[in-house]
Amino acid sequence: MTIPDQDPSVTSSRVLPEVCVRVHVDGPAEPVIGMNGSPQTPADPFGVLWTRNVVAGSPLAEHVAEARRIPAAHTGTTRWSYDPQAAQRTLRDNPASLGARFEPWNRACSDMTEHACTLLTAINQARSRPGGSLIWPAPIEMSDDSAGAILARARTGANEGRTTKSHPWICTDPLWTEVMSEFGLTGVASLPSVAMGAWWMAHLANDYQDWRQDYLSMLDYTFYFEYNVDTATFGRRRAEQILRDLNRLWDMDGLSAELQVRRLHMTSSMAFFDTKRKHEAILRRRPTDGLTAWVHRDRDWWRDFKAQDSGAWAHFLSFVEGEAGRDDMMLTGVTNDWVDLGPDLRNDECNQSVLAMTRGSVTTAALLQCYERSVWMINAQFTTDGTVRPDRYAACMGTIGTCFWEMCNHRHDLWRYYALAVGACAEAAARDLYKACQLADCYTSDLEPREPADTTSLTVPRRLLSYEVVVAGDRHTGQVALHTAVCDAVDSGVLPLDIVIYAYVVPTLLRDGKIASSDFLSYMDSAYCANFATVVRSGHACAFSDLYCRAIASLVMEQWWCGMYFAIGLGSLIEAQPGKTAGDRAHEVER
Secondary structure (H helix, E strand, O other), X not given: OOOOOOOOOOXXXXXOOOHHHHOOOOOOOOOOOOOOOOOOOOOOOOOOOOOOHHHOOOHHHHHHHHHHHOOOOOOOOOOOOOOHHHHHHXXXXXXXXXXXXXXXXXXXXXXXXXXXXXXXXXHHHHHHOOOOOOEEEEEOEOOOOHHHHHHHHHHOOOOOOOOOXXXXXXXXXXXXXXXXXXXXXXXXXXXXXXXXHHHHHHHHOOOOOOHHHHHHHHHHHHXXXXXXXXXXXXXXXXXXXXXXXXXXXXXXXXXXXXXXXXXXXXXXXXXXXHHHHHHHHHOXXXXXXXXXXXXXXXXXXXXXXXXXXXXXXXXXXXXOOOHHHHHHHHHHHHHHHHHOHHHHHHOOOOOOHHHHHOOOXXXXXXXXXXXXXXXXXXXXXXXXXXXXXXXXXXXXXHHHHHHHHHHHOOOOOHHHHHHHOHHHHHHHHOOOOOEEOOHHHHXXXXXXXXXXXXXXXXXXXXXXXXXEXXXXXXXXXXXXXXXXXXXXXXXXXXXXXXXXXXXHHHXXXXXXXXXXXXXXXXXXXXXXXXXXXXXXXXXXHOOOOHHXXXXXXXXXXXXXXXXXXXXXXXHHHHHOOOEEOOOOOOOOOOO
């Protein structure tokens, strides 16, 4: 399979601006986090002491109102404080402290955090001294194939040393402003990355049907601040104030034991992020070659390492107990790492799951083998008739939600990557992408791929959905076969057809050669903010109904089954060029 010549607007003939610049017609505001952060940020996107309109009058709303009235005081009576190391000790030494029924999840959380932190220490040592028994850096394996062709473009300066992946920004589109006003989203929700993660993806999980779900969203905040909260310049708001606000927000009186456990899990996971961030901050000027991967000795330790990076710990108690639940925590990161494959090579990301599963190979054959296994593991969250398994519902929504987060967060340039390697879809789709199995079924204990001995297969019910879309002035109409859950949600009005057109129909038009790559990318950029606003509005408008959430899951799986994310991963290799360690993370601005 070869990658066809692409339009100059997508390849090396012209280096594109970062994605967040392209998607804002009038130009975005100053970046609010990052190396170019400005103290003149035109909004305050770091306020956390607020609640959505729908939970007005709830215990959570009263707690937050009290925190706003007495901003300097300790608002809780429990004297709880944000201390990741203390939380980890509690889980390790007294896992039944809040009730015996939580002990299996507490022990798992403790073990996973310990394994992940041990690997971080090994990585830090391996960066200064060659060798290592748990994990080690190795040159990537390349070949003269479609992946190698894109790597060659990257190495010959296709990006001129730059990246089109953005640092976090606010969205300045009026449509997004309307959505924020409609549902009472403000402050930190100004950042699309946080809005999609904490106020859309988190709600897909449906852990609760009341204000408690909003409390989980507030626990999720720390994941989005994890690398930045005490190091970056946040416009007018200093990091110390953010930490104080988060501490007051989480320190709520009268929390049930279950909510306290969820808070404990999220806090403990920050022990990992705290360690990783500090290591990377020290190395932030260290040059990378864009050609190095990290190879793991042990499958299950790697699984726990990747799971720790998931950001889903507020929801872990909703995951199935045991190895399957730990696998599910890993999968949110796996889905993201296909989009970040190239950028992670540029930034020497030590927790890159695709490279871990290929043991450092970026040959097309190895990537195809990894892709099908990634899909098989996601399929395990579904029943054989293609519906989300009830016992893995929250986990599945985290996996699926990550994909929409990537499409809307104003950071990942996945549609450019897709356009660069759209021809790769066919080869991925030709594989058997409907098997379902766990990590241990398709990888040996030392993380070598193997054929699963016993698997189930999904039978996906589909029917035709009609569409009409205008791209570059040309009207395209037709029908596309999609999961009946998607069609039913569109027919009911719960899922806007525009979302399906953006996520699936227009990419399919490019894949089938019905539109040019330049017209495709122009459409996706120009509709980006409107799609983001529509996605968030649609979820809140239906209160994240079961019909809506299952349709979202099915739509994303249609993307995976047709090979879309394989093409995105291959195309992302255009970013595999020399850079700096953790170059996509924010650090304190040099004065």
